[in-house]
Amino acid sequence: MNKKLLLYPVERLGHQMMEIMPALGRISIYMYESFLWFLRPPLRLNLFIQQIVFIGNKSLFIIFLTSSFSGMVFAFQIYTGFTAFSVDSFVGPIVAIAVCKELAPVLSGLVVAGRCGAAMAAEIGTMKVTEQVDALEVMGVNSIQYLAVPKIFATIIAMPMLTAIFMLIANTGSYIVGTKVLGIDSVAYFAKISDFMNLTMVVEGLIKAAVFGYLISVIGTYQGFAVKGGAEGVGKGTNLAVVWGMIVVLVVDFFLTAILNKIL
Amino acid sequence: MNEEKFSIEFNHLTKTFGDHTVLNGLDFNIHEGKITTILGFSGAGKSTLLKHILGIFHPTDGQVKVLGQDLRNLNEKQIREFRTNFGMVFQYAALFDSMTIFENVAFPMREFENLSEEQIKKKVISLLEQVGLEEHAYYKLPSEISGGMRKRVGLARALALKPKVMLYDEPTTGLDPITTHMVDDLIRNTHQGNSDIKMTSVIISHDIAATLRISDYVAFLEKGRVVEHSAVEDFRNSSHPVIRKFIELST
Numbered sequence: 001m002n003k004k005l006l007l008y009p010v011e012r013l014g015h016q017m018m019e020i021m022p023a024l025g026r027i028s029i030y031m032y033e034s035f036l037w038f039l040r041p042p043l044r045l046n047l048f049i050q051q052i053v054f055i056g057n058k059s060l061f062i063i064f065l066t067s068s069f070s071g072m073v074f075a076f077q078i079y080t081g082f083t084a085f086s087v088d089s090f091v092g093p094i095v096a097i098a099v100c101k102e103l104a105p106v107l108s109g110l111v112v113a114g115r116c117g118a119a120m121a122a123e124i125g126t127m128k129v130t131e132q133v134d135a136l137e138v139m140g141v142n143s144i145q146y147l148a149v150p151k152i153f154a155t156i157i158a159m160p161m162l163t164a165i166f167m168l169i170a171n172t173g174s175y176i177v178g179t180k181v182l183g184i185d186s187v188a189y190f191a192k193i194s195d196f197m198n199l200t201m202v203v204e205g206l207i208k209a210a211v212f213g214y215l216i217s218v219i220g221t222y223q224g225f226a227v228k229g230g231a232e233g234v235g236k237g238t239n240l241a242v243v244w245g246m247i248v249v250l251v252v253d254f255f256l257t258a259i260l261n262k263i264l
Numbered sequence: 265m266n267e268e269k270f271s272i273e274f275n276h277l278t279k280t281f282g283d284h285t286v287l288n289g290l291d292f293n294i295h296e297g298k299i300t301t302i303l304g305f306s307g308a309g310k311s312t313l314l315k316h317i318l319g320i321f322h323p324t325d326g327q328v329k330v331l332g333q334d335l336r337n338l339n340e341k342q343i344r345e346f347r348t349n350f351g352m353v354f355q356y357a358a359l360f361d362s363m364t365i366f367e368n369v370a371f372p373m374r375e376f377e378n379l380s381e382e383q384i385k386k387k388v389i390s391l392l393e394q395v396g397l398e399e400h401a402y403y404k405l406p407s408e409i410s411g412g413m414r415k416r417v418g419l420a421r422a423l424a425l426k427p428k429v430m431l432y433d434e435p436t437t438g439l440d441p442i443t444t445h446m447v448d449d450l451i452r453n454t455h456q457g458n459s460d461i462k463m464t465s466v467i468i469s470h471d472i473a474a475t476l477r478i479s480d481y482v483a484f485l486e487k488g489r490v491v492e493h494s495a496v497e498d499f500r501n502s503s504h505p506v507i508r509k510f511i512e513l514s515t
Contacts, residue, residue, distance in 0.1 A: 131358035139372050140347035
């Protein structure tokens with residue numbers, strides 16, 4: 001009995017590993033396949049443009065909301081702490097560094113994972129359960145190349161753009177709150193930013209954004225192709241795309257930060 | 265002597281998934297230029313057989329030759345190119361729901377043929393007329409037309425590249441009797457209309473009435489084996505107990 005109890009957690013862990021490992025294997029194969037199809041013609045420019053519009057243009061409003069309020073709130077919070085030490089002019093650089101290196105790519109990633117990762121999984125999943133994916137394959141059209149590659153390519157391009165816009169709006173929000181509401185001198189605000197910020201920090205944020213874009217779109221499209229069953233399967237696939245997309249953004253951010261801090 | 269020609273040959277085809285044997289040493293050939301219906305109960309292996317024809321599945325044992333070609337000898341790119349020889353009508357049409365009817369039929373042409381927009385338009389309209397679709401439906405979305413019309417569009421799309429082999433997966437499932445008759449006639453007329461290229465039609469079905477009405481040959485699958493493969497008249501008079509039961513229960 002005691003032996004059984006002792007072995008139970010090991011057994012559970014073993015079972016979980018047996019579920020996780022094949023899934024990791026499948027997604028690795030999918031990443032490899034999608035990469036190969038990425039390199040092969042034809043380049044479906046019209047599908048790519050459609051996706052850029054969907055992922056980029058149509059995410060602008062939510063990015064605008066997220067970035068403006070994050071920047072403004074962050075300025076308030078930093079100011080509260082910094083006035084105690086009379087270093088309130090440092091609000092500008094602190095917000096700028098945090099936004100460019102972390103907040104902009106991570107929050108943009110979470111927004112895109114929630115909005116576009118879910119849409120990718122739902123679209124491909126619905127096509128899968130209604131045999132539209134089979135129809136493509138039977139015609140001799142590779143479904144990964146036709147459905148996934150334009151989405152992956154578009155997300156890799158759109159994410160850094162959205163992140164750059166996020167950086168700009170969040171810093172503008174912080175500047176407005178800092179100088180107009182909290183009374184920080186605007187010359188000092190910019191002077192401190194130019195003292196502490198450099199282009200590498202912006203580049204770091206943009207690199208992260210491109211990597212997140214790749215991972216979010218791979219997960220979203222993979223979950224779409226992995227859908228089984230009917231509407232319930234599509235719902236599950238969509239849910240998994242969002243959950244895993246967000247988890248991956250947060251976890252990979254840590255490792256990317258560690259790597260980029262050494263490289264850049 | 266009139267030598268029989270076959271479009272598809274199954275030589276001792278066996279397919280297993282783990283411990284489960286779906287196709288068990290299947291041996292039969294599908295005649296070129298004829299309509300062959302593959303009948304059988306649910307789970308008899310009909311869809312698995314269809315996937316072997318398309319090269320989606322490969323045999324565990326035995327061989328499948330389509331248009332004289334063993335699909336196992338082709339790489340992925342060659343299989344994709346080879347699939348342009350097929351046209352397939354799906355059970356629920358499987359039209360691309362984000363495209364209009366016109367765009368659906370134009371899709372294979374845009375993918376595989378180097379035609380101008382004017383030529384594509386001409387060809388699409390000709391195909392849609394061939395399947396009896398009226399002009400007002402051309403620019404509607406699949407969700408805006410009836411099930412019968414969707415089947416017609418599916419057929420027009422399948423015919424877009426003038427396939428040598430037409431595959432129909434349960435073409436009349438979910439349709440009312442009148443629409444079922446209409447689809448049957450359409451299959452027969454399409455087949456006859458493409459006799460110049462000796463188009464072979466393979467229908468996967470449960471529908472015994474439609475099978476007897478439109479087929480030239482019938483193959484009956486049971487537990488992964490072909491228990492009868494004969495001309496439709498011989499099939500009608502088959503003494504095989506399972507086939508008799510199937511015919512009686514269906515009529």
